[in-house]
Amino acid sequence: MRSFLLRKTAFFRAYFRTFENMSLILQNIAKHIVLTPEEETLFLSKIETRTVKAKTILQNAGQVCQDSYFVNSGLLRSFTINDNIVEHVLSFACEGWWISDMYSLLSQKPGNLFIEVLEDSEVVVLSKTHQDQLYLEIPKLERFFRILIENSLVANQERLMDNLSLTAEERFEKFCKKYPTLIQKLPQKQIASYIGVTPEFFSKMKARMLKK
Amino acid sequence: MRSFLLRKTAFFRAYFRTFENMSLILQNIAKHIVLTPEEETLFLSKIETRTVKAKTILQNAGQVCQDSYFVNSGLLRSFTINDNIVEHVLSFACEGWWISDMYSLLSQKPGNLFIEVLEDSEVVVLSKTHQDQLYLEIPKLERFFRILIENSLVANQERLMDNLSLTAEERFEKFCKKYPTLIQKLPQKQIASYIGVTPEFFSKMKARMLKK
DNA sequence: TTGGGCACTTAATGTAGGTTAAGAAATATT
DNA sequence: AATATTTCTTAACCTACATTAAGTGCCCAA
Numbered sequence: 001m002r003s004f005l006l007r008k009t010a011f012f013r014a015y016f017r018t019f020e021n022m023s024l025i026l027q028n029i030a031k032h033i034v035l036t037p038e039e040e041t042l043f044l045s046k047i048e049t050r051t052v053k054a055k056t057i058l059q060n061a062g063q064v065c066q067d068s069y070f071v072n073s074g075l076l077r078s079f080t081i082n083d084n085i086v087e088h089v090l091s092f093a094c095e096g097w098w099i100s101d102m103y104s105l106l107s108q109k110p111g112n113l114f115i116e117v118l119e120d121s122e123v124v125v126l127s128k129t130h131q132d133q134l135y136l137e138i139p140k141l142e143r144f145f146r147i148l149i150e151n152s153l154v155a156n157q158e159r160l161m162d163n164l165s166l167t168a169e170e171r172f173e174k175f176c177k178k179y180p181t182l183i184q185k186l187p188q189k190q191i192a193s194y195i196g197v198t199p200e201f202f203s204k205m206k207a208r209m210l211k212k
Numbered sequence: 213m214r215s216f217l218l219r220k221t222a223f224f225r226a227y228f229r230t231f232e233n234m235s236l237i238l239q240n241i242a243k244h245i246v247l248t249p250e251e252e253t254l255f256l257s258k259i260e261t262r263t264v265k266a267k268t269i270l271q272n273a274g275q276v277c278q279d280s281y282f283v284n285s286g287l288l289r290s291f292t293i294n295d296n297i298v299e300h301v302l303s304f305a306c307e308g309w310w311i312s313d314m315y316s317l318l319s320q321k322p323g324n325l326f327i328e329v330l331e332d333s334e335v336v337v338l339s340k341t342h343q344d345q346l347y348l349e350i351p352k353l354e355r356f357f358r359i360l361i362e363n364s365l366v367a368n369q370e371r372l373m374d375n376l377s378l379t380a381e382e383r384f385e386k387f388c389k390k391y392p393t394l395i396q397k398l399p400q401k402q403i404a405s406y407i408g409v410t411p412e413f414f415s416k417m418k419a420r421m422l423k424k
Numbered sequence: 425t426t427g428g429g430c431a432c433t434t435a436a437t438g439t440a441g442g443t444t445a446a447g448a449a450a451t452a453t454t
Numbered sequence: 455a456a457t458a459t460t461t462c463t464t465a466a467c468c469t470a471c472a473t474t475a476a477g478t479g480c481c482c483a484a
Contacts, residue, residue, distance in 0.1 A: 082377040103366045139351055146358035153365045154315045160372050164408045165294040196376045201441055203463055413471055415433055
């Protein structure tokens with residue numbers, strides 16, 4: 001009897017933990033489309049959560065990307081490394097954001113991006129295989145991901161135009177306004193890399209801005 | 213009898229012209245999804261073709277964007293103008309490409325982009341209203357547009373990283389390889405603006421490259 | 425036919441941001 | 455607590471690209 005109870009509480013703990021872990025992603029989906037409880041269950045059956053420690057590399061350049069990640073908690077980034085061994089941040093992802101190497105994921109060719117964990121994090125893993133299955137099983141998800149990608153395209157276009165027309169200082173100000181929570185968490189060199197300047201210049205620029 | 217024949221030939225002419233005008237966009241769709249003949253007809257009923265002359269502005273910054281354009285023939289571009297009255301090209305669109313101000317189209321807020329006709333062109337116009345209807349009437353189109361947008365996001369991300377890590381010369385070389393047909397058609401200052409340099413610097417750079 | 429714009433070139437000078445290097449401060453590792 | 459490693463700062467010098475300005479060739483409109 002006692003062992004039964006033990007098993008039972010373990011079951012409930014796991015059950016509730018799953019729900020706790022998954023509620024954020026379901027909320028995220030619910031912002032754009034409505035899933036039935038059965039569809040939610042099906043969706044949940046295709047994903048898994050994973051706890052990852054800071055500095056873990058989830059995706060390496062040169063490899064074919066198999067997974068997208070949704071961040072439950074913590075902080076990740078994607079970046080490239082060019083010939084001179086200089087890193088350039090493509091994107092950050094904190095709570096409630098998705099991150100992946102879309103080029104590699106879609107083309108199933110080796111990618112150029114690294115995906116790195118910046119802070120101990122909990123991520124939801126969605127494999128390409130499962131995502132493709134889900135598109136067929138729950139066609140509404142086409143809409144969900146279409147909307148996500150539309151939003152990220154718009155943000156990307158704006159960033160591109162900003163890089164062409166604004167100074168580093170202006171880009172930094174915009175970044176601060178747009179992602180105030182990220183600023184707190186990020187080491188300065190990561191911000192510099194996202195803005196598109198060297199850490200040395202960023203430091204100088206920051207000092208200059210403080211004087212004003 | 214004669215007038216009947218006349219009407220008949222007029223009908224056929226219109227019929228075939230419609231088909232001629234629309235076959236490119238249907239082919240474009242067929243690359244990613246399969247539509248039934250009825251769905252194709254429905255789709256065609258929601259769009260119209262329009263002949264536009266060079267220098268026409270199809271979309272003005274400050275206005276809410278209502279339409280996406282698919283290019284049957286000719287050449288368009290989208291661009292912003294910053295405070296200093298400097299233009300920056302976001303994208304070109306020639307035969308078989310889509311162009312719009314996605315930010316404004318999605319948010320229905322005033323946009324920052326201009327869309328201008330560079331060469332006399334024929335475009336297919338798809339209004340936001342019709343597009344939204346189509347998503348409901350032919351859910352497969354969610355997939356089609358998702359794929360289109362995915363591809364453009366990937367291209368944008370690459371361009372962003374290139375702007376951060378490559379020199380103007382390298383960006384130009386990449387542009388030439390990627391869009392060889394565009395190079396022929398575009399005035400040099402448009403290329404310069406896309407690459408992200410002034411026309412003066414571009415000219416100097418070109419001279420330097422020819423010497424090698 | 426002329427002339428007024430527009431695209432392109434060349435050249436002098438200016439500057440935002442890069443590079444190198446060395447030290448200080450903060451974090452991580454033992 | 456001590457050491458190692460990474461992050462940040464400062465400063466001197468360098469360069470890719472911008473700015474300004476003046477000039478050339480070309481199209482096309484009156």
